[in-house]
Amino acid sequence: xxxxxxxxVLIILFAPLIAAILSLIGKFLPPRYSITPxxxxxxxxSLWALxxxxxxxxxxxxxxxxxxxxxxxxxxxxxxxxxxWIATLTDIxxxxxxxxxxxxxxxxxxxxxxxxxxxxxxxxxxLCSRDIFNLFVWFEVLSLSSIILISYDRSLSSRLAAIRxxxxxxxxxxxxxxxxxxxxxLTGSLALTEIAQRLQSLNSAVVPRAFIGTLPVARVHSAxxxxxxxxxxxxxxxxxxPPFHTWxxxxxxxxxxxxxxxxxxxxxxxxxxxxxxxxxxxxxPQLMEGxxxxxxVxxxxxxxxxxxxxxxxxxxxYHSVSQMGYILAAxxxxxxxxxxxxLFYIIAHALFKSLLFLTIGHVTTRVGTRNVYKIRxxxxxxxxxxxxxxxxxxxxxxxPLLAGxxxxxxxxxxLHSHPAYLMLIAAGVGTAASxxxxxxxxxxxxxxxxLLTLESRPTEDRGSKTAAGEAHFGxxxxxAGCIAMGVVPRLIHHYILLLLHGRAALPxxxxxxxxxxxxxxxxxxxxxxxxxxxxxxxxxxxxxLAHRARAMSVGLNGxxxxxxxxxxxxxxLSLL
Amino acid sequence: xxxxxxTIITVLLFALMVLPLLRQIAPFEELAPVAAAYAEQGPDxxxxxxxxxxxxxxxRGLDTLGEVTVLFIATAGVxxxxxxxxxxxxxxxxxxxxxxxxxxxxxxxxxxxxxxxxMLFGVYIFLHGHLTPGGGFQGGVVIAxxxxxxxxxxxxxxxxxxxxxxxxxxxxFFYVAIGVLGLILAAGFLDNRILPLGEFGTLxxxxxxxxxxSLVGLKVGTELxxxxxxxxxxxxxxxxDV
Numbered sequence: 080x081x082x083x084x085x086x087x088v089l090i091i092l093f094a095p096l097i098a099a100i101l102s103l104i105g106k107f108l109p110p111r112y113s114i115t116p117x118x119x120x121x122x123x124x125s126l127w128a129l130x131x132x133x134x135x136x137x138x139x140x141x142x143x144x145x146x147x148x149x150x151x152x153x154x155x156x157x158x159x160x161x162x163x164w165i166a167t168l169t170d171i172x173x174x175x176x177x178x179x180x181x182x183x184x185x186x187x188x189x190x191x192x193x194x195x196x197x198x199x200x201x202x203x204x205x206l207c208s209r210d211i212f213n214l215f216v217w218f219e220v221l222s223l224s225s226i227i228l229i230s231y232d233r234s235l236s237s238r239l240a241a242i243r244x245x246x247x248x249x250x251x252x253x254x255x256x257x258x259x260x261x262x263x264x265l266t267g268s269l270a271l272t273e274i275a276q277r278l279q280s281l282n283s284a285v286v287p288r289a290f291i292g293t294l295p296v297a298r299v300h301s302a303x304x305x306x307x308x309x310x311x312x313x314x315x316x317x318x319x320x321p322p323f324h325t326w327x328x329x330x331x332x333x334x335x336x337x338x339x340x341x342x343x344x345x346x347x348x349x350x351x352x353x354x355x356x357x358x359x360x361x362x363x364p365q366l367m368e369g370x371x372x373x374x375x376v377x378x379x380x381x382x383x384x385x386x387x388x389x390x391x392x393x394x395x396x397y398h399s400v401s402q403m404g405y406i407l408a409a410x411x412x413x414x415x416x417x418x419x420x421x422l423f424y425i426i427a428h429a430l431f432k433s434l435l436f437l438t439i440g441h442v443t444t445r446v447g448t449r450n451v452y453k454i455r456x457x458x459x460x461x462x463x464x465x466x467x468x469x470x471x472x473x474x475x476x477x478x479p480l481l482a483g484x485x486x487x488x489x490x491x492x493x494l495h496s497h498p499a500y501l502m503l504i505a506a507g508v509g510t511a512a513s514x515x516x517x518x519x520x521x522x523x524x525x526x527x528x529x530l531l532t533l534e535s536r537p538t539e540d541r542g543s544k545t546a547a548g549e550a551h552f553g554x555x556x557x558x559a560g561c562i563a564m565g566v567v568p569r570l571i572h573h574y575i576l577l578l579l580h581g582r583a584a585l586p587x588x589x590x591x592x593x594x595x596x597x598x599x600x601x602x603x604x605x606x607x608x609x610x611x612x613x614x615x616x617x618x619x620x621x622x623x624l625a626h627r628a629r630a631m632s633v634g635l636n637g638x639x640x641x642x643x644x645x646x647x648x649x650x651x652l653s654l655l
Numbered sequence: 656x657x658x659x660x661x662t663i664i665t666v667l668l669f670a671l672m673v674l675p676l677l678r679q680i681a682p683f684e685e686l687a688p689v690a691a692a693y694a695e696q697g698p699d700x701x702x703x704x705x706x707x708x709x710x711x712x713x714x715r716g717l718d719t720l721g722e723v724t725v726l727f728i729a730t731a732g733v734x735x736x737x738x739x740x741x742x743x744x745x746x747x748x749x750x751x752x753x754x755x756x757x758x759x760x761x762x763x764x765x766x767x768x769x770x771x772x773x774m775l776f777g778v779y780i781f782l783h784g785h786l787t788p789g790g791g792f793q794g795g796v797v798i799a800x801x802x803x804x805x806x807x808x809x810x811x812x813x814x815x816x817x818x819x820x821x822x823x824x825x826x827x828f829f830y831v832a833i834g835v836l837g838l839i840l841a842a843g844f845l846d847n848r849i850l851p852l853g854e855f856g857t858l859x860x861x862x863x864x865x866x867x868x869s870l871v872g873l874k875v876g877t878e879l880x881x882x883x884x885x886x887x888x889x890x891x892x893x894x895x896d897v
Contacts, residue, residue, distance in 0.1 A: 089838070096831070100828065100831075103824070145843065147843040147844060148841075148842030149714050149843075153692060153693070153714055190731065190735065193731075197724070197728060204721070212718060213715075213721070216717075216722060216725070217721060219722075220721055220725055223728045223729055223732060224728050227731070227732045227735060238736060261676065261680070265679075266687075267687025267689055267690065268687070273689075300679070301675040302675050302680060305672065305676065647672070650669075650672045651672065654675070
């Protein structure tokens with residue numbers, strides 16, 4: 080226990096809370112004196128804390144703070160390790176860009192920024208907590224604050240989406256809580272480290288019977304397996320993994336676009352980090368194998384739904400689902416390369432997906448419609464946004480020299496011998512097709528109707544000129560990140576490994592072959608296939624087919640049934 | 656018919672899968688180690704006669720802070736989402752509403768008698784949270800129910816949202832502030848030992864626990880009252896408020 084190690088943890092966790100309280104004071108003050116300082120306090124505090132925490136983490140330690148001085152298992156421990164560190168940095172970048180974009184979007188009140196920072200506060204809690212019940216509390220704060228952010232435009236559709244999210248996330252948290260209860264009954268503790276230790280002694284009493292391939296695997300105590308499956312179902316709902324994903328497309332479409340960028344960019348990744356922190360302590364091979372397959376299914380399911388969408392933001396929402404599949408599959412396969420691939424892809428996806436939402440959100444708000452088939456020729460009106468969009472779209476489609484390409488190389492390295500990888504390849508082709516279709520809104524000639532709406536509004540952003548500049552700055556930083564991850568992947572991957580394992584335990588370097596002929600060929604084939612598929616999608620026949628596919632959307636009842644089916648599947652997996 | 660069939664199948668499958676729980680989870684015969692440690696050391700360490708309270712407020716204080724936050728956000732959300740703008744059109748709009756009827760004599764007089772008692776009871780519950788069963792959450796709910804009684808009994812009753820919000824925000828702020836004081840004066844965030852533990856079992860004991868629980872009680876009470884108030888407001892009253 081030394082203050083040098085504890086202070087950064089406290090500041091990383093509480094900086095957003097302080098910012099939230101400061102922005103609430105903005106009810107009584109002009110925004111310049113409350114909202115901007117709140118942002119700066121949060122940004123400065125968090126960055127300083129990350130800087131202060133870095134040396135210890137590079138030496139493979141994790142910084143732990145036990146609440147009120149009560150060590151685990153009596154109290155709650157928060158800890159910052161390499162994983163949390165990287166995730167926090169990603170969160171800071173995405174949230175800053177989203178915050179900057181809110182200023183150009185419209186004049187939000189103090190309350191909006193309060194909920195914004197509360198969401199960031201709970202995200203930090205999810206990233207830092209090492210206590211399973213505490214994790215539940217943070218998930219609750221996170222879902223409630225994101226629900227309010229989603230419905231902030233207060234249109235009927237956004238309220239419906241928010242209610243749907245509320246119902247689905249409440250059901251998921253019930254799964255989670257039942258799992259926590261079983262774990263507590265089995266182990267008598269809520270601290271993850273303690274639970275892991277007790278489970279190990281429970282497992283060792285069970286005869287190994289399960290096999291993965293030909294390897295005998297230690298069988299997990301079956302009640303503990305059920306508990307972990309329930310907890311996983313709860314967390315996967317928050318990460319929008321099919322069949323628990325049905326809330327996401329509506330919610331991310333209805334939210335104001337800077338909020339969508341934060342939600343898709345980071346809020347759905349944080350549960351993955353929580354899952355990671357649970358399963359780095361507790362071994363559960365059957366479930367991990369199931370997650371690899373689920374990841375493949377997720378990628379294909381999401382992309383299939385995305386390709387037929389007409390609403391630009393909904394299309395992006397389904398792509399978030401699909402991209403989570405890559406992360407889940409890489410996470411499930413595990414090992415040094417699998418886990419680092421998952422984290423690399425989390426960062427890459429956070430960057431390009433938030434960039435996509437910020438650019439598409441901005442231009443569609445200005446045009447006044449989100450119909451992908453109708454809008455054309457925006458390139459002339461938004462040159463800056465067009466370039467930023469193209470960087471992001473090329474990233475997600477896997478074009479070389481950008482973040483998505485290197486992310487996919489790493490994931491394929493981790494998964495290459497696994498049959499589920501074929502599904503990821505198929506999803507890659509679909510993704511490219513879908514983004515060719517979406518890019519069409521920037522090219523061609525604009526229709527008169529849209530020219531009129533654009534010309535009747537002020538020439539640049541609705542906010543002031545500085546607000547527009549701030550939003551551009553955010554986009555610039557994220558675009559630079561996308562390019563950096565594509566150009567110097569080796570360096571970034573090296574730092575990820577260094578932060579995850581520490582300098583002393585650094586695993587021997589693995590030859591990835593980032594830009595070998597094989598990876599380039601693969602990218603070429605998937606983009607070529609994507610182009611062909613896109614031509615089909617934009618043809619009258621393809622449009623007709625998409626129209627029919629859209630009619631098959633799932634209602635609330637259907638999504639609850641899907642969730643129950645998914646839960647049954649996970650429970651079954653855990654008993655296998 | 657087919658739907659029912661599927662439902663039955665699903666329920667059966669669930670039952671099959673949770674079967675191991677029945678076999679493997681035996682009733683507790685002794686306290687789990689963590690619980691035993693709480694029971695043994697709790698009174699000496701924290702000086703609270705009600706052990707549940709010392710777990711909730713101190714050992715697992717961050718959870719409680721989180722729950723209070725959940726409630727705060729939920730209240731703000733209800734207020735935000737139920738507020739209606741001019742352009743909002745809902746089914747039933749345009750139909751003239753019935754003017755609310757005055758409450759009966761019985762309810763009116765009964766509320767006059769019960770209101771002070773309920774308030775007193777609510778305050779008692781959270782002030783004695785460290786001694787007897789109950790605490791901030793329970794006391795707060797009793798206070799809110801007293802306010803509900805008042806709203807039901809008097810049509811003209813007008814809730815002062817400004818005062819309610821002020822009490823709510825201030826108690827939340829002081830809760831966090833006490834947490835930070837713990838960081839400076841005692842072993843860590845939300846440590847109750849910033850004040851002397853006092854004599855075991857008396858009202859002024861257990862360090863900061865009574866203060867924290869009073870703040871929680873005030874906060875929960877005002878929050879729930881706020882929710883009730885928002886739901887009660889008719890459209891015209893909202894317009895007056897804004």
